[in-house]
Amino acid sequence: MKLKAHIGTIIHEAFNRLDISLSSEIQVVPASRVEFGDFQYNGVMKLAKSMGKNPKELALLLASQIDTSGAIAKVEVAGPGFVNIWLNDSWLDGAIGNLFENRFDNFANSLNPETIVVDYSGPNMAKEMHVGHLRSTIIGDSLANLFEFLGHKVIRQNHIGDWGTQFGMLIAYLEEQDSAAYAKLKDLEEFYKLAKTRFDSDTKFANKARDYVVKIQSKDKHCLGLWEKFISISLAHSQEVYDKLGVLLTPKDVRAESFYNDMLPEIISHLEQKNLLTVSDGAKCVFLPEEETPVIVQKRDGGYLYATTDLAALFYRYKTLKADRICYVVDARQSEHFKQVFKVAKLASFVGDETVLEHIAFGTMMDKNGKPFKTRDGGTIKLIELLDEAVSRAKDAIKSKENLKPDELEKLAQTIGIGAVKYADLSVNREANYIFDWDKMLSFEGNTSLYLQYAYARIQSIFSKTQIELNKDKLAIQNELEHRLSILLLSFKEVLLHAAKEATPHTITSYLYDLATLFMQFYESCPILKEGVSPKEQNTRLILAQITADTIAQGLKILGIGVVQRL
RNA sequence: GCGCUCGUAGCUCAGCUGGAUAGAGCACUCGCCUUCUAAGCGAGCGGUCUUAGGUUCGAAUCCUAACGGGCGUACCA
CATH class of the missing domain: 3.30.1360.70 (Arginyl tRNA synthetase N-terminal domain)
Structure with missing residues (x-):
């Protein structure tokens, strides 16, 4: 509906x-x-x-x-x-009855399915994932879920950074350290620092590192082997984060930078054919009308740049993946870059005229004081550590912790803690900078995941106390709160469609929060299982409660957040 | 310099593409548990929507300019 x-x-x-x-x-x-x-x-x-x-x-x-x-x-x-x-209340009876019967089954059928590529997360394999990757990963995953739920064909693409000069240094160091280094790879950040120190202090090593970069590119077997080893270990680190975060990325979604290497010369020659290329200061550039700076696609020394790779990726996504819409969930600071690359891609026909190219931009994550989110000594915060802290803080916040078995508590804390981190991020307009505040996100009050999870748990509690069989043909919506709740429940689909069109997960969270708030009012003023409530009222209210719970659960699921039966 | 973006309650944020008296949460004050989870609900307090013009029946929303914050400005990604 x-x-x-x-x-x-x-x-x-x-x-x-x-x-x-x-x-x-x-x-x-x-x-x-x-x-x-x-x-x-x-x-x-x-x-x-x-x-x-x-x-x-x-x-x-x-x-x-x-x-x-x-x-x-x-x-x-x-x-x-x-x-x-x-x-009209009696019309609402029918509409709610229908929603109760079919729930969200027909949400996917109502529009022409598109093939949508969502490019998100994209960590650099040279380092460990840090908080800077959080927003892309969370927002991208929720959008992918949303598109999928609405019946689109979604292709997740994890454009990992596995190519570049740092890898020469890293594999040279890896080779040198041999087995000891493999152990150190558990801490990628530390490994990078050690390699960098070596690189800066030893010119012989630095030269070797540069040499290895070239060797990887020329597919030297030994170096390629080291490189592959390194990437696979680093990727496993990322996968650990994804699993902990509950995002659906898997190794099969990885389409690394290096994947496009062989296509890059073609990209250049294609641009040449289209007469879009200008050589300026020795570099091959595309000058765009009304743009001050050109898009450089090949450096003076012959090397390619990320714009070149992005063009290749666009071409691949259009030509091979048959994308109708391509969404780049990337930091807002790169908006200039994408604006230009998209223009070039259209001009050069790397994508179709109708292909929708979107930069889903988001702002920077700040701390409580409005400064970029860093450790006390100014370093980057590892994502895995942040997630562990979220779970641990959630554990402390759970009131009933004494009554739970350790594994139950752990599971509950996971759902709550990770959910809180995700919800806090998704519930604000993504374009603005976002203030990361532990206390606020783990609060039961206000627009938080916990409030929604609490509303859900309250409804589950009602159903745990009754065996009444629900009958959609005996609905009788009559009072104001039943009426308003019904209308809000019937609005879910259009909320999702709007969120998908605009790529704005926060419109979903706003809706869910409104729904939970309205339900709480309903809960306070419309008794269900208490004495003096007629069977007809019970049936109506239980059905509304059931759909509310399902809507909250489904909405949260799209956002990548779980619900709990009890709190 | 040029470009992008943001500016709404003390704080954190909504405001659905121009509508009626600008909304939430936190904080603060005050009410409501012998009955479905009070981690809740209700009430109060709090605003020249940065400023100045313009567009029109009507502007937080659209246009122009100024001020203030963030970011980006050709061979890193």
Whole structure:
């Protein structure tokens, strides 16, 4: 059910009866205040203007033609031409009954499936994952989940950095240390530092490292072997983080930088053929109109750059993966880069004219004081350590910890702690910088994952106390909270569609928070299992509670967050 | 210098592409547990939406400029 669209259709029909044709789609919005009804349509005023009519008269005319025998119970015209709309309870009975029966089964069928590539996480294999990778990983994964849930074909791509000069240094050091180094690889960060120190202090070693870079590129067997070994160990570190985070990336989603190496000369020659290439200061560049700086695709020394690789990746994703939409979940600081690369890709036809290219940008993660998130001594915080801290803090926050078995507590803390980290990130507008605050994210109050998990657990508790069989044909929505809750539940699908279109997970969290809040009100004022509640009321309220729980669980699942049966 | 982006309550944030009296949470004050989880609910306090113009019936939202913060500005990714 697309609720707003359905109401829009009814209004459209009313316009048809008046022989008024519309140029744009009808936009119905939730009423700004309770006394203005459930929804409102504000388009009359603009329309009246273009028709040279009095808005209030037109609104009244429209209202007289709106069908009030179905979804809409009542229409009122207010102010200069607002059309306020109330929905019909018995119609809601049917719609909720239908939602209860089919739940979210048909959410995936309602639009043309697209092939969507989501490029996210993309850690550099030379180092361990740190907090800088968190947002891309979390946001990207939730978007991939969302697209999948809506029936699209999603191709996750983990564009790991496995190529570049650092790897010469790292494998030279690896070779030198031999077996001892393998042990040290457990701490990649430490290993990198040691190799770097060696590189800076020993020119002989530095030369060897540079030599090894060239050797990897020329596919020297020995060096390639060392390199592969190194990458596989580093990738295992990342996988450990993904597993702990509960993101769905697996080794098969890895499409590393190095994968595109062989395509790079073709990219250059293709650009040449299209007459897009200019040699400037010895470098091969694409100059774009209205852009001050060119996109450099080949350095003076013949080396390629990340723009070249990105073009190759775009080409591959279009040509081989058949992508309709390609989403890059990457730090906002790279917006200039993507803007340019996308332009070049379109100009050079590396992608189709219709291919949607999006940079899903996000801001920097800051600490409580608004400074970049670092350790006390200014170093980067390892992601794995941050996640462990989240679980440990969650453990402390759980009230019932004394009553739980250790493994139960561990599991609960995982769900809560990791969920809190993810939710905190996903619940803010991704474009702005984001303030990471342990206390806030692990609070039960406000817009947090814990609040939603608590609402869910409360509902589970109700169902653990009753065996009543639910009957969707005996729904009888009547009081205000049942009515409002029903409408909110029916809005879920359009919320997801909107979030998918705009790539804004925070619109989902806002919705879920509103839902949980409304449910809490409902819970306080609409008793279910208490004395004096009629079977009919019980049936209705239990069904609403059930759908609420399922909606919270499903919404959180899309965000990559779990629920718990008890708290 | 040029470009991008942000500026909403003391703090952290929403505001659905122009609508009615700008909303939440935290903090602070005050109410509500013999009955489904009080990790909850209700009420109060708190705003010249950075500023100045413009567009129009109507602007936090769109346009222009200024101020302030963040970021980016050709051979790193």
